[in-house]
Amino acid sequence: TSPDLKLILTSTTNNSGELILGVYETKSDTTVQFSPKTLSEKCAWGFDSSKIYCAVPVSLPNAKIPDVWYQGRVLFSDRIWTLDTQGGSNMAVDLTQESGKQIDSINVSVNKKGTNLFFINKRDQSLWSVEL
Numbered sequence: 001t002s003p004d005l006k007l008i009l010t011s012t013t014n015n016s017g018e019l020i021l022g023v024y025e026t027k028s029d030t031t032v033q034f035s036p037k038t039l040s041e042k043c044a045w046g047f048d049s050s051k052i053y054c055a056v057p058v059s060l061p062n063a064k065i066p067d068v069w070y071q072g073r074v075l076f077s078d079r080i081w082t083l084d085t086q087g088g089s090n091m092a093v094d095l096t097q098e099s100g101k102q103i104d105s106i107n108v109s110v111n112k113k114g115t116n117l118f119f120i121n122k123r124d125q126s127l128w129s130v131e132l
Contacts, residue, residue, distance in 0.1 A: 002049035007085060009052060011040040011066075019065050021054070023085050032087045039066055042078070042105055047114040052083040053132065055105030055119060058096075075123055077102040080130055093130050103128065 001008050008024040010031070019037040024030070036056040043054035057076035061068070068074045080093040095103040104122040110132070111118065117130045 002045050002085075003047065004049040007049060009040045009043055009045070011038065013065065017064065019060060023052070032085065034083050034087060034089055036081045036083070036089055036091075038081075039069070042108055043083075044108040044110045044117065046110060047112065050085055052085070053092075053108065053110060053117050054081050054083060055079070055095075055103075055108055056081045056091075057104075075102070076104045078105045080105075080117065082132075092132070095128075095130075099128075 006026060008026065010024055011019060011021050013019055020033055021036065021038055021040065022031045022033040036054065037060060038054050038056040043052050045052055055078035057078055061074050063074060078095050079091050080095065081089055082092045083089045102123065105119040106122045108117065108119045115132055117132055119128055120126065121128060
């Protein structure tokens with residue numbers, strides 16, 4: 001849920017197995033979908049509930065997501081995206097380009113000042129930070 005408890009970030013798959021990321025607004029009972037495809041647990045809310053920062057895989061395998069990812073049978077190579085709660089999005093950081101390594105981000109969080117994004121690379125459990 002968002003810091004103001006008015007929005008819920010969700011990820012689901014449709015009947016064809018396509019991953020869908022969206023924000024559900026409890027008051028209006030509506031959902032805004034985002035074009036970047038990722039799991040909601042690879043995201044963190046910004047300080048004021050208007051932005052969401054997500055680790056988005058460069059590509060998704062033709063496999064049963066999220067099951068195979070949870071099982072460790074596939075790993076992702078992520079980019080960091082900034083999403084606004086109205087549905088807008090833009091890529092902020094290409095982690096592979098910046099680090100020279102493939103990073104599959106987990107435990108994504110934003111510091112209280114909203115200046116840094118922290119996460120762990122699922123591949124080797126190393127801690128990373130990106131300046132927002």
